[in-house]
Amino acid sequence: MNNSPVPVNIADKLAQFSDLWSQKKIAQLNDYEVKLAKLKGEFVWHKHDDTDELFLVISGRLTLQLRDGDVTLGPxxxxxxxxxxxxxxxxxEETAILLFEPVGTPNTGDAGGSRTKAPETLS
Structure with a gap:
């Protein structure tokens, strides 16, 4: 059995799925999950009362609508x-993002509803 360290290749992980608005766990750091998602369209208004949420755009463009003004992110x-x-x-447009948030953080925050999904782990 080979126990040598293996890096996570983000492009390879993104190639493993095509479903939208479904978070995929690719790593864990202490009590935080590193997740990928592909997005297109509009999600739901929500907030996370117990944590900040990091969005990193890998490809495409993402607008984060905020009540005080929008933030638009590119790759x-x-x-x-x-x-x-x-x-x-x-x-x-289809956009690939990386998220960094505590284990167990619901993707829809306080909104709940039918779009709430637990992250799937990619191997």
Missing amino acids: GELYVVPQGVEHCPVAD
Whole structure:
């Protein structure tokens, strides 16, 4: 059995799935999950009362609608939505993102509903 360290290749992980708005866990760091997702369209307005949420755009463009004004991100850009701030992600084109948040953080925050999904682990 080979126990040598293996890096996580983000492009390879993104190639493993095509479903939208479904988070895929690719690593864990202490009590935080590193997740990928592909987005297109508009999500739901929500907030996370107990944690900040980091969005890093890998490809495409993501607009984070905020009540105080929108933030638009392109590839290689990130934004941290502060704890308790209501937001709604929107992607006019298919967009790949990396998320970093505590284990067990619901993707729909306080909104709940049919779009709430636990992350799947990619091998």
